Amino acid sequence: MATEFQRRVWEAIARIPEGRVTTYGAIAAYLGTRGVRAVGTAVGKNPYAPEVPCHRVVPSNGKLGNYSGEGGAARKEALLESEGVLVKDGKIVDFERIFYGFEKE
DNA sequence: AGCGTGACGAACT
DNA sequence: TAGTTCGCCACGC
Numbered sequence: 001m002a003t004e005f006q007r008r009v010w011e012a013i014a015r016i017p018e019g020r021v022t023t024y025g026a027i028a029a030y031l032g033t034r035g036v037r038a039v040g041t042a043v044g045k046n047p048y049a050p051e052v053p054c055h056r057v058v059p060s061n062g063k064l065g066n067y068s069g070e071g072g073a074a075r076k077e078a079l080l081e082s083e084g085v086l087v088k089d090g091k092i093v094d095f096e097r098i099f100y101g102f103e104k105e
Numbered sequence: 106a107g108c109g110t111g112a113c114g115a116a117c118t
Numbered sequence: 119t120a121g122t123t124c125g126c127c128a129c130g131c
Contacts, residue, residue, distance in 0.1 A: 034126055035127025036127080041128060042129090
């Protein structure tokens with residue numbers, strides 16, 4: 001099992017609609033914390049299960065970031081493209097356009 | 106309580 | 119532009 005904080009992170013990720021992505025910073029802000037590290041650490045230690053589309057979480061640099069799943073970032077990229085999120089040279093295409101901010105919905 | 110680590114971020118050089 | 123440093127929060131030892 002995990003901590004409440006961890007659970008909170010998954011919940012935020014679960015709110016990301018298909019074809020959209022968000023950033024660790026956005027999640028941190030959504031949770032009300034400034035430690036994006038805590039978010040990243042939490043997600044990384046999570047059971048990156050298909051129940052939690054962790055692949056929709058990307059760093060603010062518009063790239064893919066990391067992934068502890070099988071295939072690493074490559075797998076993440078494949079998943080994103082499968083949802084309509086195009087990735088070019090390891091970077092999210094129209095990242096700002098598909099970026100999902102919480103509170104908007 | 107302190108230290109180290111981590112799927113990051115922003116600032117600085 | 120790329121590489122480095124510090125900072126941030128949470129968790130494990």
